[in-house]
Amino acid sequence: MTATATAPRHLLSGLVKVRELGIILALVLLVGYTAASNPRFLSGQSIRDILLNTAILAVMAAGQAVVVITRNIDLSVGSVLGLSAFTVATMMSDNPGLPMVVAILVGLAVGGAAGVLNGVLVRYGRVPALVVTLGTLYMFRGVTYSWAGGQQVNADELPRHFLTFANDAVLGIPWLVLIALVVVGGVALLMRNYRVGRELYAMGSSPQAAELAGIKVARNLLGAFILSGALAGLAGVLFAARFGTVDAAAGTGLELNVVAAVVVGGVAVFGGSGTVWGAGLGALLLTVIGSSLTVLDINQFWQQAIVGALIILAICADRLVAVRIARSLRKKDSHV
Amino acid sequence: MTATPGPSRPGPAKLEVRDVTKSFGAVAAVQGVSFPLYAGEAHALVGENGAGKSTIVKMLAGVHRPDTGTLAVDGAEVEFAGPADAKAAGIAVIYQEPTLFPDLSVAENIAMGNQPLTRLRQIDRKAMHANAARLFTRLGVHIDPDRPARGLSIADQQLVEIAKALSSEARVLIMDEPTAALSGVEVDRLFAVTRALRDEGAAIMFISHRFEEITALCQRVTIMRDGRHVCTEPVADLSVDDMIRRMVGRDLSALFPKQDTEIGETVLEVEGLGREGVFRDVSFTVRAGEIVALAGLVGAGRSEVMQAVFGVDRYDTGSVRFLGKPLKAGSPRAAMAAGMALVPEDRRQQGLVMDLSIERNVTLPRSRALARLGLLFGAAERREATSWTSQLQTKLGRLSDPVGTLSGGNQQKVVLAKWLATDPKLLIVDEPTRGIDVGTKAEVHRLMSSLAARGLAVVMVSSELPEVLGMADRIIVLREGHVAARLTRAEATEENVMYAAMGQQVTT
Amino acid sequence: GGTTKDSADNSGAAAQTGASADPNAKLKEGLKIAFLPKQLNNPYTDVEVGGGKVAAGELKGEYKLVGPNDASASSQVSYINTLIQQQQDVIGIAANDPNAVCPSLNQARQAGIKIVAFDSDASKDCRDVFINQATTQGIGESLVKMASELAGGSGEIAILSATPNATNQNAWIEVMKTELAKPENAKLKLVKTAYGNDDDQKSFQEAQGLLQSYPNLKVIVSPTTVGIAAASRYVSSSNYKGKVAITGLGLPNQMREYVKDGTVKKFALWNPADIGYLAAYAGAALASGQISGQQGEKFKAGKLGEYTVGAAGEIVLGPPTEFTAENIDQFNF
């Protein structure tokens, strides 16, 4: 029994690793090709730019991945980012003396509150997440617009320490990147090795069974939405620090990028499978695609089309791997 | 199998149902039922389909809250706000329908909720895996703990459910038809494990429509009829006929009224059918008026063969001829048009659309024929549905209710109605009486038998040996995806079939 | 033979503004003047319509501001329809698409509403006058002149524009290309035109891309306020600072920081508030019958003085101002 059980175990875990390996492979190919035609693509400044650009998307993708794994979706993240970015930027321009930590906490709080609203409506209102968050996508954006009007917070109104935060580095790694790494790593660990993480997978895999298994579905679901909201809020702070100019439209349409990153990263939209690391890699891949198309000097008009085609390719590749795993399972089971 | 004599129990009940009532809208599912479960005793709950057994289970599990009445654990009244509370009170439940997480590994499924933890409060995967492997050894089954639950056969799912319930080391174990998908070998294993648990002092509640299982395992039985409590008595005091009479409210005639029929010409010819990794070189024919049974152990590939014949699955080699003409592969629509019908084994996933109304489900394969000038009106569907559900004595509220609100057995009747309504020339039934009560089972058998007498060809896949022996004209035994034996009605005995299914020498 | 481009009669039902102008007519009071900019919540736009509001006040009219949150023509059409229903007297519009808004504007004109296009023109036959911030030629020339000065007369330059469809941007870029083709600019090489879609983040990333792709780039010219601000911000925080010059059209308030820290030496703009101001006065003059949009007609525009309607109903505001570290503190918009 044990002897037969361990061999497929290696095989399986090997295959599972392949899932993320596919994305890594795609990344390597893309970076390799781009760097071959323009070596400056691998210069320090360029890599720094790519990582900085990825950071915000990756932070949001980590939260989104958790929500998607529970068979839900959070389309409101772009609007939450806008709300949080504007709140924090206004606060910092009014009180230039506030330390960065306060900005981050306020961003997390704003996002978390938005997440609570989403979670409560989904769980206690029994409204499908897509409907709720499509609704709050409009509502949060509307709130930001009504509040901001035509106002814009410009870089010169923001305190210096807030703006330099985006570019300052510890041990050569910019704060932004560090935060993204910690967030993605932390959430990934939580989802993989802790009970609550596995419960979230279970909830996405079979919602009814999760109820019957006595999983605290309400608490977990609320938690997932709060996490996604809070991370979108955090992303808002990072956005404000990085771009320096914030108006009511900040982050408009970003939800589709975030969902795309998660999906490209191999998280199944029907819940229950995929990893947070994958989502982070998905965010990186999307950013690199964008950057390398610019660097390769691809016609502006072709860029969007190529991004779309690459997204579809990535999903196809992921599907291919999944089918392979299923087939190997079937073979292993067969008595024939 | 031998029955353990039922001791008369003193002392407080481990778990007690006190005068509970539960209604769903207009349906009164349970009305004023009380009975105790004692430690060290297995308690059977029997009743017709829709009698309210599963509803009681769900109240004990904290899924439903009783409208009135209470539950008591160790004599103290409790109120369960959800399944977590019941679990915390030491109650483990195997539900009638498997409730696994398809994306998680089997080991995780079993451990969910009480995974072993390392010092950092992380999940200890090694211990989790070992635990699952140990449980499977105890149950004598071979399932890889690291494979995902997706793709497990119904039987394997049921076994994982059992392992899950065992793993929680509960003081009360409630099993809602755990054996419906299992064949004799696995049932015996399950009973051995259950008896051990019982003797260690657990209280067991067991639901089944098979009386031999009840007499083999249980000491006490509670009988329900139409949501009401009929009686609770030691099993030893009641004969099977007594139980049936109290359950149904009248006497039942012979259980397997197989009529002799005139065998007509060949309807179905399956030639060298094979599918990689699942079955190979399966050949057989079925003639009009004949009932052919496919027997075998769970996972022998019976369902897969018939699904390939009907076209819901593909096959790689071989051919299927129907009424003398080759049948298009991989097209259920072509099979239906030619006059085939398949009652699948998994009614929840394959047989019914749970959210659609009963009438829509019954007429789903027939909607084209019911349409006038391409348009379909509710009246035609309703007429058809009314006629078939009443013919099969389906217990239902309104035809427009979602089929998911019916009890398991009544859902099965709806699946049968749906396919009988297509007036097929060949009826394939996969576990036709799984989860069906005795009365209805007799009804279904009578129906199949009389349909065969009228010239219908029937292929029956069944894991229930008495059913196979009682109904079939010929028996084809599959083992590990290929034909192990072909037996006529005269040759077939319980031993014959079992030996062939398990790969031992057939002694004739 | 169906209807093809060549055979088509697409005259439409262009509104007839037969009324002849009376230069001495009195300016009406209580006129309902509505502004429909490309997009709300855009700082540049806000300054523009702010000027319109001041003028409406001076004219004792009713000022109204409506507009979409996205810079799309279709949403503008819905707003035009609403304004028709509300029976405004004057609509000042910065068209997101010169043609898409046309049928609706003509319906408005049929309903007696005067149409003043500003900032970004609508098609000639569906508006009465167009307030041009500066001549297209003038802007194009001055952009090339600034770029040439900053590049020291030779080297690679790139353009960071708004959306690929922006009418005014494309017109300026055309002029720039003609200018660059002249012998005195032969050593300047336009390597690329990138589009930031007037989206801050996208412009930011496009600027990054330009610098990565063209290591020898000397100047980025961004004739849009969003683009120039984003490009300046990126360069000021990267190690390209000091190596690459940024210029174009920008708002002094947004650019002050980068002019002060040396990222930007010089950029230009007209006073956007004056555009709105002039548009309101032109609208009032139209609604009062002082002018009808014919070439040569004259009217008074409050503090800005007298203006003359040019060819094709164009009214030119005046030459743009160049901003440098020396003079930027004198401006607040």
Added chain:
Amino acid sequence: MSDLARGGKQKDNAVLEVRRRLATWDSIIVLLTVFVLVVASFSVTNFGTSRNFTFMILDLLPIVLVALPMTFIIVTGEIDLSVASTLGLASSIMGYLWNQGLSIESIIPICVVVGAVLGAINGFLVTGLGLPSLAVTIGTLALYRGLAFVVLGDGAVADFPFTYTGWVTGTIGDGPVPNVLVLILVLAAIFGVILHATPFGRSLFAIGANAQAAHFSGIRVARTKFWLYVVSGAVAGLVGVLWTLRYSSARADNGAGLELAVVAAVLLGGVSIFGGKGSLPGVLAGVVLLAALQNALRLQDVSGQALNIVTGALLVLSVLLPNIATSIRTTWQRRKLRRAATV
């Protein structure tokens, strides 16, 4: 049960049935829509005029047409987010071909066919390769929009013949009925009958609620979904043509963002995002309700920002309110039972 008793019970059932039907979300939304239209006509100046009616119909034209096939797709449990990009690409191609000198009579069918082909690509990716539709159509959303820019670049083509542009914005005999209303009504009727009164329509609900059971019932699940995507693409292509003619402007960015408005309207109309539930009258009411509210609020000078909030809130409330009503009813029933038991 005797036949007599059954007859009596069935009559009861019929009454209950009617009451149940009336209480469903799609009938509520129809009533709500009528209510909003009536109230707005009386209380909002200029709302009830025939010209405003025309404006409103023109505003909801693209949403309502795209919503018809979208309803089918969502009922089968899938989604198509690429519709707006398909619209944009069709518009670009229309402009390109017009510039090439093709006649408009041949361009229009070409655009519809192009839409159908784009839909077929979605359909193939979803049904042929078994990819999740949400992911696929996010990809093609970017792809098709990108191609639209490739085809037409930054240009806009505007000189379409007035016979056609005028028809789209015009009314029948210069009366109050817009030409396009006829088109909307005909298409809506066709889609409505197909969904609610044909075997095909039945199969869509079955597919959405349980695709495997539908497959076992002889329904060609993959093929059905594939054709739905083709139809969705074709309709989006047609709407691309109408959009271009309405604004007399073929541009690559036409219709950007329309997909969310369409999905919002469909969901507001009571269609379940999980598939298997929904009705076409509900969807039509949803579209009209959104358009009427936006129109009325704009006339009242409510800002676009507030419109966002109203749209979002409406969407959430449309599902939330019926749920709250149900749970109040069940709690109340339970209480009654409890009380009866204790007495």
